[in-house]
Every structure is written in structure tokens, then in C-alpha cells.
Amino acid sequence: MKLPILGGIAALLLVALPSAALAEDLTFTLTNNSSYAVKSLFTSPADVDSWEDDVFADKYLPAGNYVEVTIGDGREQCVYDMKFVLEDDSEFIEPAVDLCAVGEYTLTDAT
Numbered sequence: 001m002k003l004p005i006l007g008g009i010a011a012l013l014l015v016a017l018p019s020a021a022l023a024e025d026l027t028f029t030l031t032n033n034s035s036y037a038v039k040s041l042f043t044s045p046a047d048v049d050s051w052e053d054d055v056f057a058d059k060y061l062p063a064g065n066y067v068e069v070t071i072g073d074g075r076e077q078c079v080y081d082m083k084f085v086l087e088d089d090s091e092f093i094e095p096a097v098d099l100c101a102v103g104e105y106t107l108t109d110a111t
Contacts, residue, residue, distance in 0.1 A: 026078070029104040031066040038107065040085035041069070045077045046096045060087070071099075 032038055038061040042051040052073060061067055071080065078100035084092045084107060097105060 024076075025070050025072040026080075026099055027068055027070045028099045028102070029066055030061065030069045031104065031106040032061045032063055033106055033108045034086070035063055035109055036086040036088055036090075037062045038084050039087050040083075042083040042085075043071055043080045044083075045073075045075060046079040046081050051083060 030038075030041070039056070041055040041061075042053075043055060044051050052071075055069055055071065079096050079098050082094045082097060082105070084094075086092070092107070094105070099105070
């Protein structure tokens with residue numbers, strides 16, 4: 001009698017696992033066309049009120065360069081807020097960027 005119950009539980013797990021696998025890392029190209037190096041980049045889903053860890057950790061993005069950035073938070077999310085901390089410790093926040101739609105972001109002195 002326990003066999004049909006265990007089989008049902010196994011079937012439920014098999015159905016649930018593929019949906020968990022759908023969450024993918026979000027990768028985009030970040031180009032720094034500003035006059036300053038970017039020493040920190042914090043991201044956060046637009047509907048979350050706190051910043052995630054620094055994407056750059058101990059690295060930085062010099063002016064005039066670009067890098068592929070991966071947000072590996074496991075969410076099925078496209079719209080992120082981004083906070084840039086520049087080498088002079090100034091900060092710039094860009095709210096609600098749909099990174100799936102654009103696939104890239106360019107930081108300039110005018111932004």
C-alpha cells in the first residue's frame with residue numbers, strides 16, 4: 001500500500017524540479033564610458049529594498065572598458081536596480097533597468 005504513495009511523491013518531485021531549474025543566471029555587458037573607474041557594483045531586484053553583495057567583490061572596471069556581468073541570484077527576474085560606486089567614492093543609482101530586454105548597460109558621465 002505504501003508503494004503508490006511513494007510513487008506519487010516521486011512524480012511530484014519530478015514535476016517540481018524542472019521549474020526550479022528554470023531560474024538562470026542573468027548575464028549582461030557593462031560598458032564604462034565614464035571618466036572614472038567603477039570600484040563597486042551593487043544590484044537588487046527592483047522590488048527589493050536592500051542591495052545584494054558587491055558584484056565586483058575586490059575587482060574594478062576601469063574607464064573605457066567593458067565586462068560581462070553575471071547576476072547569479074537564482075531569481076527569475078529581469079528588472080534590477082543598480083548602484084555604482086566610482087573611484088572617487090561618488091555613487092550613482094540607476095533604478096529599474098530591464099536587463100533581459102537590453103542585454104547591456106553603458107555608464108557615462110551624463111548618467
